[in-house]
Every structure is written in C-alpha cells, then in structure tokens.
Amino acid sequence: MIALDxxxxxxxxxxxxxxxxxxxxxxxxxxxxxxxxxxxxxTTLLRTIAGLNPxxxxxxxxxxxxxxxxxxxxxxxxxLCLIPEGRGIFRRLTVRENLAMHGGKKDIDQVIDRxxxxxxxxxxxLGQTAGTMSGGQQQMLxxxxxxxxxxxxxxxxxxxxxxxxxxxxxxLEAVAVLRAEGKSLLIVEQYxxxxxxxxxxxxxxxxxxxxxxxxxxxxxxxxxFERYLGxx
Amino acid sequence: MSEYLPFLVxxxxxxxxxxxxxxxxxxxxxxxxxxxxxxxxVGMIATFVFYSLRVDVGLPTWLAMAIAxxxxxxxxxxxxxxxxxxxxxxxxxxxxxxxxxxxLVALQGLAIWIYGPATRSLDPILPHSTFRLPGVNVGxxxxxxxxxxxxxxxxxxxxxxxxxxxxxTRAVVDDPGLxxxxxxxxxxxxTFSWMLGCSFAALAGVLLAPLLGVDAVLLTLLAIQVFGxxxxxxxxxxxxxxxxxxxxxLGQALATKLVTxxxxxxxxxxxxxxxxxxxxxxxxxxxxxxxxxxTRAAAVRTGRRxxxxxxxxxxxxxxxxxxxxxxxxLNGARLLTASSTLGFVLVFASLSLLVxxxxxxxxCHAVFVVFGATTLSHxxxxxxxxxxxxxxxxxxxxxxxxxxxxxAIRLSGxxxxxxxxxxxxxAQNLLFLxxxxxxxxxxxxxxxxxxxxxxxASDTAFYYFVLITVVLGVVAVEAVRVTRLGRVLRALxxxxxxxxxxxxxxxxxxxxxxxVGAFLAAIAGGLLGTLTQVVNTSTFDFFQSLxxxxxxxxxGAATLGGSVLAALLLVAAPTVFTSATFVKxxxxxxxxxxxxxxxxxxGVVGLFRRPDFAALGDRSAWRAGSRRLAERSLAETAVPSMxxxx
Numbered sequence: 080m081i082a083l084d085x086x087x088x089x090x091x092x093x094x095x096x097x098x099x100x101x102x103x104x105x106x107x108x109x110x111x112x113x114x115x116x117x118x119x120x121x122t123t124l125l126r127t128i129a130g131l132n133p134x135x136x137x138x139x140x141x142x143x144x145x146x147x148x149x150x151x152x153x154x155x156x157x158x159l160c161l162i163p164e165g166r167g168i169f170r171r172l173t174v175r176e177n178l179a180m181h182g183g184k185k186d187i188d189q190v191i192d193r194x195x196x197x198x199x200x201x202x203x204x205l206g207q208t209a210g211t212m213s214g215g216q217q218q219m220l221x222x223x224x225x226x227x228x229x230x231x232x233x234x235x236x237x238x239x240x241x242x243x244x245x246x247x248x249x250x251l252e253a254v255a256v257l258r259a260e261g262k263s264l265l266i267v268e269q270y271x272x273x274x275x276x277x278x279x280x281x282x283x284x285x286x287x288x289x290x291x292x293x294x295x296x297x298x299x300x301x302x303x304f305e306r307y308l309g310x311x
Numbered sequence: 312m313s314e315y316l317p318f319l320v321x322x323x324x325x326x327x328x329x330x331x332x333x334x335x336x337x338x339x340x341x342x343x344x345x346x347x348x349x350x351x352x353v354g355m356i357a358t359f360v361f362y363s364l365r366v367d368v369g370l371p372t373w374l375a376m377a378i379a380x381x382x383x384x385x386x387x388x389x390x391x392x393x394x395x396x397x398x399x400x401x402x403x404x405x406x407x408x409x410x411x412x413x414x415l416v417a418l419q420g421l422a423i424w425i426y427g428p429a430t431r432s433l434d435p436i437l438p439h440s441t442f443r444l445p446g447v448n449v450g451x452x453x454x455x456x457x458x459x460x461x462x463x464x465x466x467x468x469x470x471x472x473x474x475x476x477x478x479x480t481r482a483v484v485d486d487p488g489l490x491x492x493x494x495x496x497x498x499x500x501x502t503f504s505w506m507l508g509c510s511f512a513a514l515a516g517v518l519l520a521p522l523l524g525v526d527a528v529l530l531t532l533l534a535i536q537v538f539g540x541x542x543x544x545x546x547x548x549x550x551x552x553x554x555x556x557x558x559x560x561l562g563q564a565l566a567t568k569l570v571t572x573x574x575x576x577x578x579x580x581x582x583x584x585x586x587x588x589x590x591x592x593x594x595x596x597x598x599x600x601x602x603x604x605x606t607r608a609a610a611v612r613t614g615r616r617x618x619x620x621x622x623x624x625x626x627x628x629x630x631x632x633x634x635x636x637x638x639x640x641l642n643g644a645r646l647l648t649a650s651s652t653l654g655f656v657l658v659f660a661s662l663s664l665l666v667x668x669x670x671x672x673x674x675c676h677a678v679f680v681v682f683g684a685t686t687l688s689h690x691x692x693x694x695x696x697x698x699x700x701x702x703x704x705x706x707x708x709x710x711x712x713x714x715x716x717x718x719a720i721r722l723s724g725x726x727x728x729x730x731x732x733x734x735x736x737x738a739q740n741l742l743f744l745x746x747x748x749x750x751x752x753x754x755x756x757x758x759x760x761x762x763x764x765x766x767x768a769s770d771t772a773f774y775y776f777v778l779i780t781v782v783l784g785v786v787a788v789e790a791v792r793v794t795r796l797g798r799v800l801r802a803l804x805x806x807x808x809x810x811x812x813x814x815x816x817x818x819x820x821x822x823x824x825x826x827v828g829a830f831l832a833a834i835a836g837g838l839l840g841t842l843t844q845v846v847n848t849s850t851f852d853f854f855q856s857l858x859x860x861x862x863x864x865x866x867g868a869a870t871l872g873g874s875v876l877a878a879l880l881l882v883a884a885p886t887v888f889t890s891a892t893f894v895k896x897x898x899x900x901x902x903x904x905x906x907x908x909x910x911x912x913x914g915v916v917g918l919f920r921r922p923d924f925a926a927l928g929d930r931s932a933w934r935a936g937s938r939r940l941a942e943r944s945l946a947e948t949a950v951p952s953m954x955x956x957x
Binding site for chain 2: 129130131150151152155156160161163167168169170171172176179180181183224228
C-alpha cells in the first residue's frame with residue numbers, strides 16, 4: 080500500500096525548472112528521509128507535492144487518488160500535511176487562534192488537549208501572540224497541526240533548523256510519535272544521521288532528480304553520502 | 312465656544328461616514344495587498360443603483376438600500392477580486408495601482424455615460440427631526456450616522472477577534488500559503504474580504520448621497536477623502552483608521568467654521584484630508600509604511616523584454632517626416648488637433664520617464680502642465696520674450712518636481728502614488744486660485760508670440776514651433792533613457808537594494824528624474840496653453856493625471872512609441888471618431904484597457920514585435936532555431952516515459 084506516489088514530477092519557479100521528473104514513493108505507515116545538498120530541490124519538491132508550487136508534469140497520488148490538479152487546500156483536506164520550512168505558524172495570531180486554525184471545525188478544547196498531550200507548554204501560552212514565542216515553541220505549534228489534523232501523510236521540511244539541540248530532541252520525538260500512530264512521513268532534515276536513523280527508506284535528490292533510493296543500511300558505508308552530499 | 316458645537320456635531324457625523332468607507336478600504340488592502348483607488352467609485356456605482364431602484368423603480372427605501380449595500384457592493388467586490396486581480400498574482404505594486412486607477416476611470420466614465428454628468432438630488436433616508444442638547448441642536452440623522460459607524464467598527468473588531476471566518480481572514484493576512492496548508496481556500500477568504508470592503512463602500516455612498524446629491528464625480532471623490540484616514544491607520548489598523556476618519560471629519564467641520572470670512576482660505580476644509588494624507592506620508596519616518604506584499608512563490612517575475620534601451624532613431628525620423636508634412640494636408644481645427652497631439656506627446660514622454668523608466672507612479676503630472684502654462688502667461692505679461700519665458704516656466708517647475716521627489720526618496724510603489732495623488736489635489740485646491748496660478752479670475756491668456764522675428768500667430772507657423780520644441784524634448788527623454796541615468800533608474804526599479812550595494816546613491820537619480828519630468832511637462836503645458844491661448848482651472852484638473860497614467864500604461868510606458876500612441880488615442884482619436892458615444896466611452900475604454908494591459912510588458916506597443924531582419928539573413932540562426940525546436944519536442948515526448956531513475 081503506497082500512501083504517497085509521485086511520478087515524473089516537474090516543477091519550478093517562473094521559467095526555471097527545478098524538478099526534472101521526480102519519482103518518489105512513501106509506503107503507508109513508513110518514514111522516508113529525503114536528503115540532498117543545498118539547491119537539490121527538496122523544499123521545492125515538498126511544496127509542489129503540497130500544491131504551493133505548480134507542477135508542470137507528472138502525477139501525485141495520495142492513497143491511490145490523483146491530486147495533482149487540486150489546489151493546496153484541497154490536498155490538505157485530502158489528508159496531506161506539509162510543515163513548511165521556517166516556522167509554519169501565523170505569527171500575528173494567538174496560540175489559541177493558531178490551534179483553532181489547525182482544528183478547523185473540531186471542538187477547540189479537544190484540539191488544545193490533543194496538542195498539549197505532546198507539547199504541554201502550548202497550553203500555558205494560549206493567549207500569547209504566536210510570533211513572540213521561542214523558536215522551539217513556534218515549531219511545536221507548527222507541528223501540532225500534524226497531530227490535530229490527523230493526516231495520512233506528513234511532509235516535514237527542516238524541522239530542526241535554528242533550534243537548540245535539546246529542543247531538536249523534543250521535536251524529533253514528536254515525529255516518532257506521529258510515526259507510531261501510523262502516519263506516513265516524508266522528512267527533509269539537516270541532521271542526516273538522525274533522519275536516516277528514523278527512516279525506513281532514504282531518497283537522495285541531486286539537481287532536481289532522484290539520484291539514490293535505498294534502505295538506510297545501504298548508505299551506512301558513507302560512500303553514497305560522499306558522492307551526493309559531499310560528506311559522510 | 313458654543314458656536315463651535317454645531318460644527319463638532321457635523322464633524323462627528325461626516326467623520327462617521329468616512330470611517331465606514333475607510334474601514335472597508337483597510338479591510339480589502341490588508342487581506343489582498345491591493346489598495347483600491349476605485350473604492351469611492353465602487354460606492355458611487357452602488358449609490359446610483361440605489362437611486363435607480365428607489366426613484367425609477369419605486370422600491371421601498373430599505374429594500375433599495377439592502378440591494379445596493381448587500382448585493383451590488385459585494386458583487387463588484389467579487390468581480391474586482393476574481394476577474395481583475397486574480398490573474399495578476401505576483402505583479403508589482405505599480406501594476407496594482409494602475410489596475411485600480413483603470414477601474415476608477417472606467418467606473419466613473421460608465422456612470423457619466425449612463426446617468427449623465429448632472430447631480431441628482433435624493434430625498435433623505437434618515438429622519439431629519441432634531442433634539443436639543445445643552446448648547447446645540449442635534450439631528451437624529453446625525454446620531455444614527457454616528458451609531459451606524461460605531462456599530463460597524465465594533466462589529467468588525469468583534470468579527471476579526473472571535474468569529475471563525477474573522478480569524479481565518481487574519482490568517483490569510485498573516486500567510487496565505489499557510490492558510491492553504493490548513494485546508495482553507497485562501498482565495499475564497501480574500502474574495503469574501505473584497506465583498507465586505509466593497510459593501511462598506513456602498514454603505515458609505517448610500518448614506519452620503521442624500522447630503523451630497525447623487526453625482527458620479529462627487530461620490531468618487533468622497534471616498535478619496537478617506538485615503539488620509541486609511542494612511543493614519545497605516546492602511547492596516549482598523550481602530551486607527553476609525554480614529555483618523557473622525558479626525559478628518561472633525562477637522563474639516565472646524566476648519567469650515569474657522570475660515571468663514573477668509574476668502575483666500577476657502578479651499579482649506581476640502582483640502583484637509585489631502586493635507587493629512589500628504590503630510591503623513593512625507594513626514595513619517597523611513598520604513599514606517601510597509602506595503603502588504605502578496606506574492607506567491609510560484610509567481611516569480613521573469614525578465615521583462617528589453618525595450619527603450621536604444622535610441623529610437625528610425626521611429627523619430629519617421630514621425631518628424633510625417634508630422635512635418637501634415638500642415639500640407641490639414642487645416643483649421645484639424646491642424647490645431649495635430650498641434651495639441653504633438654504637445655501631448657511631450658506630456659506623455661515626460662510622464663514615461665517616471666511611470667515607464669523608473670516605475671514610479673506619479674499621479675500629479677497635470678500640476679506641472681498647468682503651472683507651466685500659467686507661469687508662462689505671467690512671464691509673458693511681465694514682458695519676457697517667448698522662448699526664454701517658456702524655458703523659465705519649465706525651470707520654475709524644477710523645484711516643484713524636487714519637492715514631489717521628497718516622498719519618492721523614501722516611499723515606493725503604492726505610497727509614492729498616494730503621496731503624489733494627495734499633492735495633485737492639494738495643488739489644485741489651494742494654489743489654482745492664487746496669484747501663482749490662475750488668480751481669482753480662474754483663467755489665464757497666453758497670446759501667440761513672435762519668435763526671432765517670425766510671427767507664430769498663424770496655426771501653421773505655431774504648429775512647426777510646437778513640432779521643433781517637442782522633438783527637442785523627446786530627444787532629451789530618449790537621451791535620459793539610453794544614458795547612465797536611465798540605467799540607474801531601471802536598476803532602482805528592479806532592485807533598490809542591489810543598486811545601492813553597487814555604491815549608487817538612489818536619491819540623486821530619483822530627484823533628477825522628477826525634475827526633468829516636471830521641466831518637460833511644464834514646457835508641454837506652455838505649448839498647449841499657447842496653442843489654445845486660454846487656459847482655465849478645469850482644463851487640466853487632477854483627474855487628468857489619473858487618466859494620463861492609465862492611457863500611457865495602456866499604450867506602453869517605456870518607449871517613445873507608447874507616448875506617441877497615447878497622444879494619438881487621447882487627443883486625435885475623439886476628433887476622428889466624433890460620435891457622442893465614442894467620446895463618452897473613451898474614458899471607459901482607457902480604464903478597461905489599462906486593467907487588461909497593466910501587466911503586459913510594454914502596453915499596446917509591446918505587443919508588436921519588430922522583425923529581426925539580421926537574424927533572417929543568418930543561416931546559422933536558422934539551424935540553431937530548428938535544433939532548439941527539435942530539442943523541445945524531444946523533451947515533451949520524453950515526459951510520460953520517464954522511468955525510475957534510481
């Protein structure tokens with residue numbers, strides 16, 4: 080069972096094509112680490128899958144249904160959840176309002192409890208303007224969307240950027256919880272070893288095409304990393 | 312003190328209506344990032360529909376009002392958002408300014424075409440009985456106006472704070488892309504905010520109509536007065552906008568009281584909103600006004616086709632040859648039209664330096680033209696010979712151009728457009744009737760001169776004088792385009808930060824281009840004034856500045872060809888197509904065309920491609936061309952068969 084099936088995906092910005100036909104599969108309930116050097120197209124790939132960037136060609140199937148012609152909000156409703164690069168929060172809204180946005184029509188108290196079950200700190204800060212929280216708390220609020228919305232596939236773009244190591248642990252633990260709940264994950268992560276450690280499959284993107292697909296064991300030697308990422 | 316109380320009451324009532332309009336403007340601006348210059352025109356159209364339903368159809372007042380405010384206003388909002396703006400995603404601020412100006416010009420032209428220019432009076436909607444407070448009689452209608460505005464303000468505040476849709480709207484303001492990721496259609500929410508904002512415009516128009524009369528120009532202008540209020544709210548804060556509107560209403564009413572008996576200050580009350588607008592923009596600290604930018608990542612602008620980077624010798628020589636022969640074919644009124652068209656080529660060429668070359672939308676160009684004409688008249692009356700007087704009239708406008716350039720140094724895009732807009736109206740309201748311009752007679756005469764012993768009294772002789780002057784002016788404009796100044800301005804338009812990082816001082820270039828533009832516009836004004844020999848206050852009013860920008864953007868603001876076409880369409884076309892419908896619909900046509908072509912690289916002129924004859928003769932170019940074609944078709948067929956590349 081394939082949760083997310085991307086085939087021949089082309090996309091980019093304006094006249095510049097960044098993705099030159101990407102094929103990628105995330106099996107249901109599995110975690111896929113997406114690696115690649117700067118400018119390889121990782122963020123563009125995630126944004127194109129989520130519908131924030133237009134796809135020029137190719138197909139995107141979510142649970143067997145083609146979604147490439149749907150707008151971003153429809154893909155979100157279909158069960159796709161992108162936690163974007165940077166801080167995926169509404170900075171000028173309060174924490175409670177952010178959670179209300181996550182929850183949609185769900186009862187706000189249940190939404191708050193669900194978010195607080197993983198990130199208790201959020202419950203103490205409901206009235207605070209989200210943009211004034213620390214980077215780690217902001218990232219927790221962003222990640223809370225993947226908990227609250229209960230999507231089938233979560234795309235996580237560089238969750239750990241700019242965070243203190245101890246906060247990174249907390250964030251990545253939350254990702255482990257998502258996985259334990261059976262969600263399918265596609266993770267872009269700067270800490271390569273940690274991403275590989277929690278992944279079932281590894282994709283390496285190079286210059287807009289998939290350069291390597293394998294299981295974590297296959298790239299343990301470091302030769303693969305040396306070739307595409309420039310370091311072991 | 313008690314004599315001020317009635318004015319205080321009036322001020323609160325008008326301030327309330329301003330507040331309704333201003334809050335609507337702010338709602339649409341913050342959610343969409345598009346400042347709607349046509350906000351007043353939207354209210355005006357809704358008010359005309361209200362008038363027709365109430366007076367012509369005979370519907371009950373409440374029903375007509377409900378249809379206008381809850382039906383027509385929101386419907387126009389949907390059209391603006393879905394039809395006009397949606398396809399412009401990622402355009403520059405200047406593009407949006409031009410689109411909403413086009414809408415303003417088109418809607419006003421449409422209303423005048425349908426209903427005619429006469430003001431229609433309207434029976435009061437609200438009860439006009441009064442009650443007595445200590446020291447002052449208060450009308451119930453005034454109380455109701457204040458109440459409606461307060462309720463609207465409070466309602467909006469509660470809506471944005473507590474309702475689901477209100478929070479979603481604020482989420483779109485914060486980050487439209489992220490709102491999409493939350494599973495919400497940010498486009499739908501933006502459309503809703505346009506419906507809300509336009510419905511506020513409609514409400515303000517309907518409430519004002521009984522006080523002002525139903526008049527296409529007056530009602531459009533009235534919402535323009537609230538631009539000052541919106542700027543006090545930095546175009547983003549609803550409470551501050553409400554406060555600003557009240558301030559303007561009260562200020563206007565008290566100013567009316569204060570200037571009673573001072574003839575020379577008559578223009579002050581009506582100018583107050585624009586004084587506030589201009590002062591707030593000019594005196595604000597740098598960076599105080601931040602534009603709301605709504606650029607989707609996908610809509611990265613790709614390179615504009617290079618135009619106007621070489622001196623247009625072929626076009627210029629052709630034009631001079633054709634123009635030189637015209638007097639042999641034309642006479643009488645036609646020849647006057649030809650001279651006027653030439654004069655306008657210079658008007659548009661000078662405007663194109665700002666709008667086209669440096670992408671600074673200046674909405675006060677008519678000021679330079681008017682003062683060029685009046686200054687020339689004053690100098691001639693003082694006995695200065697014509698050619699020096701014409702040059703001096705141009706030079707006199709250089710400091711004015713520098714004055715307008717002050718906001719241009721610190722403000723960009725929308726806020727520069729607003730500042731120049733305010734300046735244009737201020738100059739008209741406060742200076743036109745002074746001795747610097749028309750004087751109390753509101754008209755100046757400029758007799759045809761004698762130059763170097765040759766009398767220019769005949770239309771043919773003056774035509775040639777205009778031709779020579781305009782050619783010199785146009786050569787100056789084109790020289791600016793192809794020299795370093797032009798390159799610096801283009802670079803500044805593209806990226807001010809990158810340009811400054813090269814060690815280039817942006818201030819000098821921006822001031823110089825405004826000075827050159829003002830100088831040439833004043834010269835053109837002098838020519839046009841001398842052509843008609845009489846200029847009055849309504850010859851070039853502030854509205855002309857808006858029309859000129861829409862026309863120039865339509866035809867192409869970056870090239871000489873665009874300026875020539877603009878002059879032909881604006882001046883010559885109505886004399887060729889003389890049907891009344893054409894003349895009346897001309898502004899509508901320009902408005903619509905500006906909306907359609909605002910994002911075209913170079914207007915109508917840009918749609919024509921000059922054939923590249925040199926490449927045609929080059930056989931290797933043919934081969935390269937066919938090779939590229941083959942590669943492309945290969946790439947297209949290759950897409951479906953892409954296999955797993957791992």
